[in-house]
Amino acid sequence: MGLVFNQQNSDTERMEFIQILGYNIRCLIIERKGPCKTIVLLHGLGASIERWSELWPxxxxxxxxxPDLxxxxxxxxxxxEYTIDLFVKFLEELFSKLEISNPIIIGSSFGGQLVLEYSLRHKDFFEKIILVSPAGTLExxxxxxxxxxxxxxxPTIENVQRAFQMMANNPDYKVDENTVKDYINRMRLPNSKYALISTLLAMRRDQRLQNRxxxxxxxxxxxWGSEDSTIPVENIEYFKQIPIVETHIMEGCGHTPYVEKPHEFYEIIKKFIES
Incomplete structure (x- = not known):
């Protein structure tokens, strides 16, 4: 069973700050009125809670x-120093503080790399794992x-718009203007660029993942999105050799299929979760 909240008359959705590792961490918590499974979503490098806004409804x-990592x-x-160990400790305290046990977890890109790292150290913690174009296998x-x-x-409008459009790798997909503005606002916050580069260096140092x-x-x-050119779809081959792993390529999608085709993405994960 995942986390079961106290039964209420209606669902509740709240954005709040909680203390993890002594720091203020923003977290979106949606509680259903009856007992049900818990899904945890982990965003990728430089992203935020809002990256999942097409999926969580x-x-x-x-x-x-x-959480915002x-x-x-x-x-x-x-x-x-933003190390893989730091992020694993962050998740340990997050799960403990929110009393989460045996959840289903979805990790995108760098978030997927963190899910893998955590699950390899805590082998029976998650009920099921869903990885979306996970980092950790790029040479x-x-x-x-x-x-x-x-x-x-x-972070200028032109630079961000171009980068997000390239990540989708689809001329028919239009990047949301609010997504661009929010990314610019966040990357202009104090220490944002430092955290980005420090985390990127940690990802580069941790090259053992594909062997594990x-x-x-x-x-x-x-x-994986068939058109992903950020972490190319060929990297899915590393996972196809493992019996307990299922793989699925979403046609016409780039690096974030849950943003580009959320309903199709949801049907795929729902089938996996219920199987």
């Missing part, structure tokens, strides 16, 4: 927890990833 049958979104951005940054990092360091994928013991679904 569809998760009506689940409690939903979405430490250093990102509107959470505190301390001048510390070197792609051109699109480099453009995204550049847009974080130099055979250790996955929790039912796992890996979803």
């Amino acid at each position: 569809l998760l009506k049958d689940y409690n939903v927890i979405i 430490i250093g990102f979104g509107y959470s505190d951005k301390p001048l510390i 070197r940054p792609t051109y699109v990833l480099s453009q995204y990092i550049f847009s974080g360091l130099y 994928l055979v250790e996955i013991v929790i039912p796992t679904l890996v979803i």
